[in-house]
Amino acid sequence: MELASLTASLLTHLGVATDQLDRGDLAVRSPIDGGTIARLAATPPADADAALKRAHAAYLAWRKVPPPRRGELVRRYGILLRQHKAELGELVTIETGKIRQEGLGEVQEMIDISDFACGLSRQLHGLTIASERPGHRMMEQWHPAGVVGVVSAFNFPAAVWAWNATLAWVCGDSVVWKPSERTPLTALACAALFNAAARELGEVPKGLLEVLVGGRELGTLLADDPRIAVFSATGSCAMGKALAPRVAARLGRSILELGGNNGAIVCPSADLALTERAILFAAAGTAGQRCTTLRRLIVHESVCDALLERLHSAWRRIPVGNPLDPTPLVGPLIDSAAGTAMDAALAEAREEGGTVRGGEKISVPGCEGGCYRRPALVEIPAQCAVVKRETFAPILYVMRYRDFDDAIALHNDVPQGLASSIFTRDLTEAERFLSTTGSDCGIANVNIGPSGAEIGGAFGGEKDTGGGRESGSDAWKAYMRRATCTINYSGALPLAQGIRFGLDE
Numbered sequence: 001m002e003l004a005s006l007t008a009s010l011l012t013h014l015g016v017a018t019d020q021l022d023r024g025d026l027a028v029r030s031p032i033d034g035g036t037i038a039r040l041a042a043t044p045p046a047d048a049d050a051a052l053k054r055a056h057a058a059y060l061a062w063r064k065v066p067p068p069r070r071g072e073l074v075r076r077y078g079i080l081l082r083q084h085k086a087e088l089g090e091l092v093t094i095e096t097g098k099i100r101q102e103g104l105g106e107v108q109e110m111i112d113i114s115d116f117a118c119g120l121s122r123q124l125h126g127l128t129i130a131s132e133r134p135g136h137r138m139m140e141q142w143h144p145a146g147v148v149g150v151v152s153a154f155n156f157p158a159a160v161w162a163w164n165a166t167l168a169w170v171c172g173d174s175v176v177w178k179p180s181e182r183t184p185l186t187a188l189a190c191a192a193l194f195n196a197a198a199r200e201l202g203e204v205p206k207g208l209l210e211v212l213v214g215g216r217e218l219g220t221l222l223a224d225d226p227r228i229a230v231f232s233a234t235g236s237c238a239m240g241k242a243l244a245p246r247v248a249a250r251l252g253r254s255i256l257e258l259g260g261n262n263g264a265i266v267c268p269s270a271d272l273a274l275t276e277r278a279i280l281f282a283a284a285g286t287a288g289q290r291c292t293t294l295r296r297l298i299v300h301e302s303v304c305d306a307l308l309e310r311l312h313s314a315w316r317r318i319p320v321g322n323p324l325d326p327t328p329l330v331g332p333l334i335d336s337a338a339g340t341a342m343d344a345a346l347a348e349a350r351e352e353g354g355t356v357r358g359g360e361k362i363s364v365p366g367c368e369g370g371c372y373r374r375p376a377l378v379e380i381p382a383q384c385a386v387v388k389r390e391t392f393a394p395i396l397y398v399m400r401y402r403d404f405d406d407a408i409a410l411h412n413d414v415p416q417g418l419a420s421s422i423f424t425r426d427l428t429e430a431e432r433f434l435s436t437t438g439s440d441c442g443i444a445n446v447n448i449g450p451s452g453a454e455i456g457g458a459f460g461g462e463k464d465t466g467g468g469r470e471s472g473s474d475a476w477k478a479y480m481r482r483a484t485c486t487i488n489y490s491g492a493l494p495l496a497q498g499i500r501f502g503l504d505e
């Protein structure tokens with residue numbers, strides 16, 4: 001079936017009204033063959049304003065609903081996601097170009113976070129803190145924050161939004177979502193399934209989820225609007241640098257999930273067979289278009305040649321092709337601009353003395369309009385400017401080290417700080433990497449690649465990655481406001497710090 005018809009049929013199964021697929025100027029293209037699969041109407045500013053009003057009204061009502069009831073909505077959403085996993089996964093593949101396994105994995109991640117959020121709805125808890133004053137009790141309460149604005153990236157068009165939205169809903173917030181202009185269809189499908197869950201539950205305020213379709217102007221609108229209590233933005237460092245100051249100018253709260261430039265250190269004692277498999281998934285998977293993609297390999301000189309031999313052999317055999325077919329492990333890049341950026345980075349690496357293997361254009365029969373590249377392996381003598389930049393494509397730079405301290409310094413010497421790994425069977429090296437003086441990233445793994453995180457942990461990174469945390473652990477706290485409350489049941493009025501203050505009787 002032609003991709004546009006397949007897309008329309010999937011969207012119909014997922015509950016999206018298909019009359020909206022051909023009524024606007026925003027052309028949505030599938031990276032599989034570069035063809036247009038829909039033309040949507042972008043949300044005009046007046047409609048965005050109306051959506052924000054509905055979202056704010058929804059928050060005012062939803063915050064009064066007991067959290068476990070809010071969790072019930074998310075539980076039902078998770079059930080619908082299970083029932084529609086195949087169709088939604090396929091839509092993700094068509095819109096992003098990631099292979100079927102990864103499209104399905106993305107939906108599974110949404111199911112997992114729905115389960116997590118549902119459980120959390122019975123666990124939103126605060127501390128009781130010892131008071132210095134007799135007859136007093138001090139405690140923390142967590143209240144809904146308000147409307148959460150979510151700006152999302154093309155490469156995880158559903159899961160990263162779900163990390164935000166499911167937590168926000170159980171926390172008592174409403175959500176206004178501006179998906180990437182390159183992947184709005186997945187957003188419409190996620191919203192249709194959410195609306196179905198809301199109808200099933202009943203008594204869910206309208207406006208709990210609003211989707212704004214369009215480009216950067218809508219991201220800016222959300223960043224500037226004081227009705228957005230929490231602004232959660234996922235995308236490039238450049239986007240974060242453009243929008244975070246706007247949120248800060250109105251003293252708003254941001255959660256920033258920005259670019260990564262993830263490294264792995266391979267030590268002399270590493271299990272090279274395991275290391276090779278981990279590197280293959282982390283560097284070539286998702287065609288190098290994960291924020292956590294492995295981009296920099298720092299290998300001890302004693303094992304570097306042996307590892308490179310394995311990697312060269314693996315890289316030559318990576319099947320690249322149509323992600324809807326069963327065999328390819330690597331699909332297309334999102335568009336031709338991504339291919340141009342990859343070519344430019346490889347040219348720069350050559351000028352810096354790098355030896356490039358792979359990276360060639362590939363013509364995939366039936367998909368001539370897509371941008372397919374063989375993943376590239378680049379041995380490079382130093383961590384020069386091109387290595388320090390995130391090129392959102394499958395390029396793995398390989399550097400050698402002799403001294404472990406130098407390896408850690410090299411690893412941390414990039415602007416980004418998202419995910420990191422070490423491959424070693426030496427406990428002291430592993431512990432050192434995870435310690436205060438080791439990796440400076442938000443995610444640090446041992447004998448696992450940097451990508452493919454589970455939802456149970458908090459996800460995010462430091463430095464230019466933006467400092468935000470989403471998903472598991474206590475990331476929910478960012479979607480609530482904390483009130484410190486002190487209750488005096490003593491009948492007297494002792495002041496903190498022993499201050500005496502009062503008029504003589």
Ligand code: NAD
Pocket residue numbers: 151152153154155156160178179180181214215216217218219220234235236237238239242243256257258259260290291292390392418460461465
């Ligand atoms: P992008 O920055 O081009 O776009 C992301 C979103 O921000 C889109 O919705 C876009 O419309 C909006 N946007 C971009 N620039 C803007 C501006 N100046 N003003 C207003 N809105 C703007 O990113 P992308 O190409 O879609 O995604 C790839 C990038 O996202 C990579 O850098 C990747 O590392 C990063 N990413 C990070 C995470 C994370 O959790 N840290 C997850 C996924 C992707």
